[in-house]
Amino acid sequence: MYKKVERQALYVWVYSLKWRKKLQRYGTIYYTSPKMKYVMLYVNSEKVSEVRKELISKNYVKRVALAHRKELDEHFVLKSKNTEEED
Incomplete structure (x- = not known):
């Protein structure tokens, strides 16, 4: 049976995105911003x-x-529209 695991999102700002691959060992990468350099x-x-x-x-x-x-x-x-008309 599948057990739900609670997860927390972390925003990690890096100097260069070449380190993105190293961050994979800490968790699941959901998004990467090349412009702002965060993961x-x-x-x-x-x-x-x-x-x-x-x-x-x-x-x-x-x-x-x-x-x-x-x-x-x-x-x-x-x-709803009805409650807006009554106000």
């Missing part, structure tokens, strides 16, 4: 702090930031 990397939630510390210590990494998507409320309510 969006998905990592298992329980390993985020370890991976972040390790990445910061690398000399090819400028900075590492966590994505705040988990903190956002993703439950949206749309107003």
Whole structure:
């Protein structure tokens, strides 16, 4: 049976994108921005702090930031046309 694994996105800014291949060992690369020189990397939630510390210590990494998507409320309510007319 498949077990869902919680994942966290990390944004890793690098000096050069030639280091992209090295970042694959830390997690799944979801997106790479050649213009801004960052890589969006998905990592298992329980390993985020370890991976972040390790990445910061690398000399090819400028900075590492966590994505705040988990903190956002993703439950949206749309107003219908009837409620807009009543207001």
